[in-house]
Amino acid sequence: MFRNNYDNDSVTYSPTGRLFQVEYALEAIKQGSAAVGLTSKNHVVLVALKRNAEELGSFQKKLIKIDDHIGIALAGLAPDARVLSNYLRRQAMSSKMIFDKPIQTYKAVLSIADKAQENTQTYGARPYGVGLLIGGYDETGAHLFEFQPSGSVLEYYGAAIGARSQAARTYLERNLDEIRNSESTEALIVHGLNALRDTLSQDIELTNKNTSVSIVGKDQEFVVYDDEDVQQWLDKLDSVSNARNRDDDDDNNNNNNNDEEVKDEEVKEENAETTESAADAPDTTEGDDRMETDE
Amino acid sequence: MQTTVASEYSNEIHSVPIEHRFNPYSDNGGTVLGIAGEDFAVLAGDTRQVEGYSIQSRYEPKIFDVGDNIVMTANGFAADGVALIDKFRQQLKWYKFDNFGGKLEIKSAARYIQHLLYGKRFFPYYVSTLIAGLDEEGKGAVYSYDPVGSYEREQCRAGGAAASLIMPFLDNQVNFKNQFIPGTDGKEKKPLKYLTLEEVIELVRDAFSSATERHIYVGDGLEIKIVTKDGVRTEYYPLKRD
Amino acid sequence: MNHDPFQWGRPSNETYGAYNHQIANAGVPDNTTHASLDAFPKMHTQQPIITGTSVIASKFNNGIIMAADNVGSYGSLLRFSNIERLIKVGSETVVGLSGDVSDMQQIERILDELETSEEVYDNDGGDYLRAANVHEYLSRVMYNRRSKMNPLWNSIIVGGFYRDRTPFLKYVDLVGVTYSSSTIATGFGSHLAIPLLRNLIPEDKDYVKVDEQQITKVVEDSMRVLFYRDARSGDKYSQVIIKLDEEGKVVFEFTKEVKVENQSWRFAKDIRGYGSSQQ
Numbered sequence: 001m002f003r004n005n006y007d008n009d010s011v012t013y014s015p016t017g018r019l020f021q022v023e024y025a026l027e028a029i030k031q032g033s034a035a036v037g038l039t040s041k042n043h044v045v046l047v048a049l050k051r052n053a054e055e056l057g058s059f060q061k062k063l064i065k066i067d068d069h070i071g072i073a074l075a076g077l078a079p080d081a082r083v084l085s086n087y088l089r090r091q092a093m094s095s096k097m098i099f100d101k102p103i104q105t106y107k108a109v110l111s112i113a114d115k116a117q118e119n120t121q122t123y124g125a126r127p128y129g130v131g132l133l134i135g136g137y138d139e140t141g142a143h144l145f146e147f148q149p150s151g152s153v154l155e156y157y158g159a160a161i162g163a164r165s166q167a168a169r170t171y172l173e174r175n176l177d178e179i180r181n182s183e184s185t186e187a188l189i190v191h192g193l194n195a196l197r198d199t200l201s202q203d204i205e206l207t208n209k210n211t212s213v214s215i216v217g218k219d220q221e222f223v224v225y226d227d228e229d230v231q232q233w234l235d236k237l238d239s240v241s242n243a244r245n246r247d248d249d250d251d252n253n254n255n256n257n258n259d260e261e262v263k264d265e266e267v268k269e270e271n272a273e274t275t276e277s278a279a280d281a282p283d284t285t286e287g288d289d290r291m292e293t294d295e
Numbered sequence: 296m297q298t299t300v301a302s303e304y305s306n307e308i309h310s311v312p313i314e315h316r317f318n319p320y321s322d323n324g325g326t327v328l329g330i331a332g333e334d335f336a337v338l339a340g341d342t343r344q345v346e347g348y349s350i351q352s353r354y355e356p357k358i359f360d361v362g363d364n365i366v367m368t369a370n371g372f373a374a375d376g377v378a379l380i381d382k383f384r385q386q387l388k389w390y391k392f393d394n395f396g397g398k399l400e401i402k403s404a405a406r407y408i409q410h411l412l413y414g415k416r417f418f419p420y421y422v423s424t425l426i427a428g429l430d431e432e433g434k435g436a437v438y439s440y441d442p443v444g445s446y447e448r449e450q451c452r453a454g455g456a457a458a459s460l461i462m463p464f465l466d467n468q469v470n471f472k473n474q475f476i477p478g479t480d481g482k483e484k485k486p487l488k489y490l491t492l493e494e495v496i497e498l499v500r501d502a503f504s505s506a507t508e509r510h511i512y513v514g515d516g517l518e519i520k521i522v523t524k525d526g527v528r529t530e531y532y533p534l535k536r537d
Numbered sequence: 538m539n540h541d542p543f544q545w546g547r548p549s550n551e552t553y554g555a556y557n558h559q560i561a562n563a564g565v566p567d568n569t570t571h572a573s574l575d576a577f578p579k580m581h582t583q584q585p586i587i588t589g590t591s592v593i594a595s596k597f598n599n600g601i602i603m604a605a606d607n608v609g610s611y612g613s614l615l616r617f618s619n620i621e622r623l624i625k626v627g628s629e630t631v632v633g634l635s636g637d638v639s640d641m642q643q644i645e646r647i648l649d650e651l652e653t654s655e656e657v658y659d660n661d662g663g664d665y666l667r668a669a670n671v672h673e674y675l676s677r678v679m680y681n682r683r684s685k686m687n688p689l690w691n692s693i694i695v696g697g698f699y700r701d702r703t704p705f706l707k708y709v710d711l712v713g714v715t716y717s718s719s720t721i722a723t724g725f726g727s728h729l730a731i732p733l734l735r736n737l738i739p740e741d742k743d744y745v746k747v748d749e750q751q752i753t754k755v756v757e758d759s760m761r762v763l764f765y766r767d768a769r770s771g772d773k774y775s776q777v778i779i780k781l782d783e784e785g786k787v788v789f790e791f792t793k794e795v796k797v798e799n800q801s802w803r804f805a806k807d808i809r810g811y812g813s814s815q816q
Binding site: 316317318319320321323344346349351352353354355372373374377378418 | 583680683684686688708712713714715716717718727728731740741
């Protein structure tokens with residue numbers, strides 16, 4: 001098997017100028033389930049798909065509150081996200097303590113970016129294996145950032161990370177104008193869930209068990225909806241399953257309307273019959289799907 | 296030792312240099328009072344802040360809603376009071392993060408504050424601390440502390456500059472000390488009963504207007520925070536400003 | 538004059554006995570060595586050296602005003618007459634300091650650093666330091682230093698605006714005590730200027746009834762009274778007015794070398810008991 005000589009630590013460049021350990025960390029994000037973030041003028045919505053390791057187990061939390069005005073969504077190694085979120089919480093609190101002012105979202109994000117960057121330049125250190133979407137509302141308005149283990153931080157109107165997130169990005173790109181001009185927070189959340197739905201593989205659908213919704217913005221403290229609280233938002237979707245056939249997921253949506261409905265039904269029936277086997281399956285399908293979306 | 300007879304300077308004889316230490320404390324006056332009712336609790340404090348004979352501010356509130364239906368005050372050295380309450384608020388926030396947003400019961404808050412105070416046992420927060428709220432059964436609760444964390448739950452407690460003026464009044468009016476049933480020749484004590492919120496507010500206002508008359512560190516305004524199952528609300532009454 | 542203190546009318550030996558010379562020599566025993574002094578606990582600044590006297594400040598309907606003279610005293614010696622004790626921080630905040638001048642300069646450096654770290658580093662605009670932030674920060678610094686038994690020997694007033702553009706005025710001192718009020722003065726000002734300021738603004742909320750002209754007049758009067766009665770004060774002072782213009786934009790007016798005008802020392806001749814005429 002091919003052996004890479006330049007990935008033993010995070011501080012050594014390959015001859016082509018790459019840092020393999022950092023790139024592997026970016027891969028770890030793609031192994032995680034999807035998280036989607038999107039902004040209107042005054043609000044940020046973060047939604048995420050939760051996974052449970054086994055049928056009897058709980059779902060991994062994907063949305064974490066940092067302060068009344070900031071929250072994050074994660075994809076990748078959840079324990080690493082805990083470390084980063086605790087760090088962010090401390091930063092937020094010291095801003096309150098020292099300046100009597102909520103921390104600016106941008107500054108909060110840069111504080112973890114600096115931490116992450118340090119790991120790419122420290123011998124013996126491991127880059128964080130998690131990507132974050134940070135949503136915040138401060139005196140400079142509503143902001144959404146994506147954080148990567150490389151230490152890079154970029155601001156977005158809409159962003160998606162995690163498995164099959166390309167599908168969500170496609171949705172966000174196609175509906176950008178509508179999303180940006182959303183008057184109601186409800187519309188924004190529905191767009192978020194639509195985008196998230198597009199990341200689903202055929203055998204699962206959005207349920208109040210596997211979906212998390214959060215919102216923050218003007219006159220709106222960061223709040224997370226989980227479990228039964230999330231049902232109100234799912235009820236607003238035309239469908240909770242991703243019925244699109246990704247091969248012809250193009251501009252001919254209208255033509256497919258009938259097909260989609262039929263497919264919806266099929267999928268639901270299938271799920272009803274094979275819930276258990278579907279739950280066992282995702283690991284393998286996840287891997288395959290990833291190859292597809294990441295191409 | 297040879298000394299000057301009857302000299303007022305005698306005590307200046309030292310074998311070591313005279314230490315002129317910085318005094319890290321000051322007394323900012325003010326007085327506070329907490330009373331628990333059957334299904335409510337109040338914390339009241341005047342709004343004057345002083346330094347020596349100067350009134351620094353006529354409105355510097357010192358009763359705070361710290362969240363989870365708990366109100367808190369730390370009266371004495373104002374800087375320590377603010378520091379203690381800030382610290383408690385911050386810890387409460389961590390408690391929320393760690394407990395999925397669960398409510399901190401007042402008895403847990405009370406125990407935690409003991410640790411905050413005792414943690415500075417050898418450089419104490421120079422304050423009398425009071426918290427008020429509702430217990431797990433919905434009954435009014437007041438907890439009071441000494442500066443190093445000794446605490447107990449009580450029906451009522453006064454703290455700060457005029458504590459010694461108000462406390463005996465409270466003993467008599469809240470716990471009916473030295474009150475007897477008429478006609479029993481001082482043999483039968485007046486039985487205890489819960490006061491209504493209206494009665495308590497009246498008591499608090501009387502306590503503070505009297506303390507204002509007799510204590511120079513008390514006055515300007517009275518702020519009362521009232522805790523019920525519906526939350527915390529604030530009332531304000533002016534006091535004499537002289 | 539005989540400069541020997543022992544000749545300054547000490548009670549007679551016949552009545553009180555001879556003076557105990559241990560008193561005059563107290564503190565440093567003959568056998569003191571450097572080593573024995575080193576055994577003493579480490580000591581921090583325990584008294585101010587060069588000092589600035591009062592700072593006075595007030596809100597008015599459209600902003601805040603602050604004044605402090607330019608004297609730096611060394612005990613009773615007028616050591617410096619060009620000390621600037623009002624510092625502009627950020628774009629709309631002023632910090633006035635009284636007390637030790639070297640500690641004040643330390644605070645100036647701290648505030649300079651704060652301005653760099655908060656307004657330049659990692660800041661992509663839209664967010665800047667306001668008076669409330671500067672005050673909260675300073676009160677942390679002051680309280681932390683007092684808790685280390687190593688205080689910055691100052692009383693400080695911070696003035697500016699809240700986020701909603703209402704005037705902000707708050708105090709913090711060497712032990713970390715803070716308070717806000719519509720009229721604030723440090724040092725002698727709290728005795729001499731506060732009564733004049735509170736005469737114009739009796740209750741905290743009354744500042745909205747007072748305009749810039751009225752408050753400037755009272756501040757001028759206060760500085761004059763302070764010059765009359767505070768022996769550590771000077772007749773030259775700096776004044777800062779921070780206000781909002783018609784469009785709601787912040788105007789920062791820093792006036793230096795204001796003179797105490799219209800002095801009248803006629804009252805001095807009526808003073809009895811000390812001064813030149815002993816009656």
